[in-house]
Structures are given as C-alpha cells and as structure tokens.
Amino acid sequence: MPKTLHLTLTHHWWEEIAAGRKTCEYRRFTEGWRKRLNRIQRGDVIVFHRGYTNRTLTRQIKGIRVIPGLDLPNEVYDFFGKPNEDKFFEIQFNKE
Numbered sequence: 001m002p003k004t005l006h007l008t009l010t011h012h013w014w015e016e017i018a019a020g021r022k023t024c025e026y027r028r029f030t031e032g033w034r035k036r037l038n039r040i041q042r043g044d045v046i047v048f049h050r051g052y053t054n055r056t057l058t059r060q061i062k063g064i065r066v067i068p069g070l071d072l073p074n075e076v077y078d079f080f081g082k083p084n085e086d087k088f089f090e091i092q093f094n095k096e
Helices: 011-018 031-038 074-079
Strands: 004-009 024-028 045-050 056-068 087-093
Touching: 004 011, 011 045, 011 056, 024 031, 031 087
Parallel strands: 004 045
Antiparallel strands: 024 087, 045 056, 056 087
16 A cells, blocks of 8 residues: 655645646655655655645655755755755655
C-alpha cells in the first residue's frame, strides 16, 4: 500500500506544479524532515495542498535525494532567502 506525503504550498509553487513547470519540491535538511521523509519511497504518493484551501494535486514520487544548498534552482534558492545550509532534500515527482 503506497504511503502519502502531504505538503502545503504557496499559491505560486502550486501553480508551477499544476502547469507542469516544476517536478521537484525542496525541503530543508532538518531532523523533522529526515524523520518524515524516511518512511517515503519511490512509488509513494505526494499530495500538494494549495495553501489552506481544498485544492490539491496528487503526484507519484520518483525519488528523494539530498543535494547541496548551492544546487537549488535560482528561484528556489531566492525563496529560501539565499540559505547557507549545506544540504536540502529534493523530492522528485511525476508531472501527472
């Protein structure tokens, strides 16, 4: 039985996923996210919530990997406030 990961996104990022322009979601490499993502694997489901509304998108997870903070895409890097963290989780998912 696939597991489900629920993530709440701002309207901007939700629209980018809905349009098919974004196929990875990023989270800081913290203990909380390590615990939460440890149980998730390829083939599980990710449900994106558009803010705190009833609008959702469901995608299948392709993989989760750890990347250096400097490898974040520019727009994401700016969104995180030009972070100085060494690592981030990259959650890869299918377009639809």
